Amino acid sequence: MYGQVRAVIDKAPIAMIKVSVYRDRTLLDKTYTNDEGRYSVEVPKGAVVTVRFDTHHSLTNAEDWHPSVVANVIADDESPLDRLLLKSGHGVDPESAVDALSGYLFAAEWEDGAYARTAESRLSRLKQTGEVLQEIQRKLQEYFTKLSDTASNT
Incomplete structure (x- = not known):
């Protein structure tokens, strides 16, 4: 499986985005995008997987981009899985906001306190227009804050 990760606003490639591939609750493979935003991961052809695009708390871009997740992807070596990510603090269309919230919901299942710190900060800068999305955002912020x-108290 391969593809390119770029910014929603100007379509510029994004380097150092962590691309993780899961089947059921198992991490199959992960990698980081290169300077051109390109990635490639090893996945059994035909497998139905979930692909997560996110920053990593230890990198300099940890608070720059909102996550994205694509579920029920059939792994294929012939078609790229490209993704657009939303930059933190930028205005956005409702579709990109929902995509970012979905990425945080997925991360809530997998991540620890180190991730929570950057997620909390990024969520505080996500601009939502609808009341329902604002409520989901608020609940996710509360979860990651807690x-x-x-993690800080242990």
Whole structure:
């Protein structure tokens, strides 16, 4: 599986985005995008997978981009899986906002306190227009704040 990750606003390639591929609850493979935003991961052809695009808390871009997740992808070596990510703090269309929230919801299942700190910060800068999306965003912020606080106290 391969593709390119770029910015929603100007379509510029994004380097150092972590691309993780899961089947069921198992991480199959992960990699990072190169300077051109390109990635390639090894996945059994025909497998139905979930692909997550996100920053990593230890990198300099940890708070720059909102996550994205694509579920029920059939792994294929012939068709690229390209993705557009939303930059933190930028205005956005509702589709990109929902995509970012979905990425955070997925991350809530997998991540620890170190991730929670950057997620909390990025979520605070996500601009939502609808009340329902604002409520989901608020609940995710509360969850990641609590996770971050718990990690800090241990």
